[in-house]
Amino acid sequence: MALQKQGLRRQNRGINMELRISNLSKTYANGVVALDNISLTIPAGMFGLLGPNGAGKSTLMRTLATLQECDAGSVFLDDIDVLDEKDAVRRVLGYLPQDFGLYPKVTAYEMLDHFALLKGLSNRNRRREVVDGLLQQTNLFEVRHQRLGGFSGGMRQRFGIAQALLGDPKLIIVDEPTAGLDPQERVRFHNLLSDIGDDKTVILSTHIVSDVADLCANMAIINQGHLLLCGPTQELIHDVSDKIWARFIDKRDLPSFQIRHPVISSRLLSGRTLIHVYSETDPGDGFEEALGDLEDVYFATIAGRHRADASCDA
Numbered sequence: 001m002a003l004q005k006q007g008l009r010r011q012n013r014g015i016n017m018e019l020r021i022s023n024l025s026k027t028y029a030n031g032v033v034a035l036d037n038i039s040l041t042i043p044a045g046m047f048g049l050l051g052p053n054g055a056g057k058s059t060l061m062r063t064l065a066t067l068q069e070c071d072a073g074s075v076f077l078d079d080i081d082v083l084d085e086k087d088a089v090r091r092v093l094g095y096l097p098q099d100f101g102l103y104p105k106v107t108a109y110e111m112l113d114h115f116a117l118l119k120g121l122s123n124r125n126r127r128r129e130v131v132d133g134l135l136q137q138t139n140l141f142e143v144r145h146q147r148l149g150g151f152s153g154g155m156r157q158r159f160g161i162a163q164a165l166l167g168d169p170k171l172i173i174v175d176e177p178t179a180g181l182d183p184q185e186r187v188r189f190h191n192l193l194s195d196i197g198d199d200k201t202v203i204l205s206t207h208i209v210s211d212v213a214d215l216c217a218n219m220a221i222i223n224q225g226h227l228l229l230c231g232p233t234q235e236l237i238h239d240v241s242d243k244i245w246a247r248f249i250d251k252r253d254l255p256s257f258q259i260r261h262p263v264i265s266s267r268l269l270s271g272r273t274l275i276h277v278y279s280e281t282d283p284g285d286g287f288e289e290a291l292g293d294l295e296d297v298y299f300a301t302i303a304g305r306h307r308a309d310a311s312c313d314a
């Protein structure tokens, strides 16, 4: 029976893995409730976890990556009990944390070669093949003999992905990977992630809405430890598409508009203040219907205006 179960597990690990999170909670010693009864199913492909700073994203990512204990709940990656079978999870996991240190005087090749050795790739030729392949995949092959200390932010992040991909993981967790990248590097990083996402489960934790809009077929929004919304990204956008109204205002009038209307966002566009309101019906007052996008979904949800009909634990 045990052998049968192991065999089944091996088979399962050859295919994409679904992550089922049930009633996960975590309160830190200082009383901050970072995760409050989170239940969520994450299918294969690219999944975006969106929330403002302090929402609980890193706490959730670290818990899924077996680096932190929670207080209650369960997490299953197919048939692996993530909270209990940490070694089994680590064998199929690639993790790019929010902050990671690199040895500045070591070259990219040397560092990745070292990580590969730690991952158990003891055969030198095989290791070279894997390391070269990952450096090529992340577009770092040309700079492989440069010291990591001289890498730009984007190169560092791509190097982080290369190390996360060692061992051909089935589940990849990337925590806030594009913060601080210039637009060109962000596009490059997006392309890299989307190539990876084809045959793996990739969880992208971020507060940058466009990261999720560009990359993720499925997503969730969390805030203050609560799961607020989840589902297929395009469906969530479609749900708000006829409820968003826009108009330019004089920025001094913003407080009065906020009193009269459910304003979900205000931003400068070519030096003018554009506000969006969330309303099932025409709010009048000079507003025009706008084509709702993921930013509207996000701001309406965080503002407590918009809620999902469906539950997140499919």
Ligand SMILES: Nc1ncnc2c1ncn2[C@@H]1O[C@H](COP(=O)(O)OP(=O)(O)OP(=O)(O)O)[C@@H](O)[C@H]1O
Binding pocket: 028, 029, 030, 032, 033, 034, 051, 052, 053, 054, 055, 056, 057, 058, 059, 060, 176, 207
């Ligand atoms: N070790 C800790 N001890 C106490 N409180 C913590 C600890 N780690 C995080 N917190 C608090 O828990 C809440 C969630 O933090 P977390 O880092 O998970 O959020 P986040 O969404 O990843 O935000 P950020 O993008 O700013 O990292 C925050 O209020 C944070 O201050």
